[in-house]
Amino acid sequence: QTVVTQETSFSVSPGGTVTLTCGLSSGSVSTSHFPSWYQQTPGQPPRTLIYTTDTRSSGVPDRFSGSILGNKAALTITGAQADDESDYYCLLYMGSGIWVFGGGTKLTVL
Amino acid sequence: QVHLVQSGAEVKKPGASFKVSCKASGYRFTSYAIHWVRQAPGQRLEWMGWINAANDNTDYSHKFKGRVTITRDTSANTVNIELRRLRSEDTGIYYCAFGGTAYSNPFDPWGQGTLVSVSS
Numbered sequence: 001q002t003v004v005t006q007e008t009s010f011s012v013s014p015g016g017t018v019t020l021t022c023g024l025s026s027g028s029v030s031t032s033h034f035p036s037w038y039q040q041t042p043g044q045p046p047r048t049l050i051y052t053t054d055t056r057s058s059g060v061p062d063r064f065s066g067s068i069l070g071n072k073a074a075l076t077i078t079g080a081q082a083d084d085e086s087d088y089y090c091l092l093y094m095g096s097g098i099w100v101f102g103g104g105t106k107l108t109v110l
Numbered sequence: 111q112v113h114l115v116q117s118g119a120e121v122k123k124p125g126a127s128f129k130v131s132c133k134a135s136g137y138r139f140t141s142y143a144i145h146w147v148r149q150a151p152g153q154r155l156e157w158m159g160w161i162n163a164a165n166d167n168t169d170y171s172h173k174f175k176g177r178v179t180i181t182r183d184t185s186a187n188t189v190n191i192e193l194r195r196l197r198s199e200d201t202g203i204y205y206c207a208f209g210g211t212a213y214s215n216p217f218d219p220w221g222q223g224t225l226v227s228v229s230s
Binding site for chain 2: 038045048051052057089091093096097098099100102103
């Protein structure tokens with residue numbers, strides 16, 4: 001079964017830029033996987049940041065952007081802020097009515 | 111505006127079953143999809159399955175197939191998930207999420223989550 005891969009953890013300085021990626025254990029991520037990205041803080045349900053690769057959800061600051069980089073989906077945070085410190089999950093549609101989440105990336109801002 | 115409210119916490123013994131409900135409001139219930147996602151303590155999100163409320167079609171993650179059933183009750187605007195033959199590893203928070211009408215739609219919004227504890 002195909003696994004969706006994410007970096008386990010990442011660190012960024014306040015004001016810095018970080019790119020989190022979402023790949024497949026076999027094959028490439030494309031727009032046909034309808035990549036979406038979610039931010040989760042402890043004790044809360046996930047919050048949608050990006051869907052269909054690069055569409056920002058309502059109310060999401062424009063410092064969050066999505067793209068395809070090479071064979072992976074990517075979430076870029078430009079000008080990171082302290083409250084961006086969260087867990088980030090990507091979600092891919094695998095076809096045939098099946099979705100898979102990545103393992104999540106714990107982002108530290110320091 | 112779509113709003114999802116889930117039923118309360120459950121405590122179950124290994125081998126038992128649970129059923130968690132997700133009451134929807136703010137949209138035409140029979141037209142959209144609802145997904146279920148699990149999160150074990152300190153672990154990642156896991157997609158469990160979904161129901162297409164337009165036609166009652168369901169799909170499930172291979173991991174849960176055979177143990178999980180998602181159903182809808184149109185009269186109550188509610189989608190339910192049942193998980194059977196529980197084990198301690200099934201302890202976690204279970205979320206429902208609105209899936210819209212297309213595979214490209216994000217999971218949004220989410221219910222508040224329901225904690226299920228499985229322990230002898």
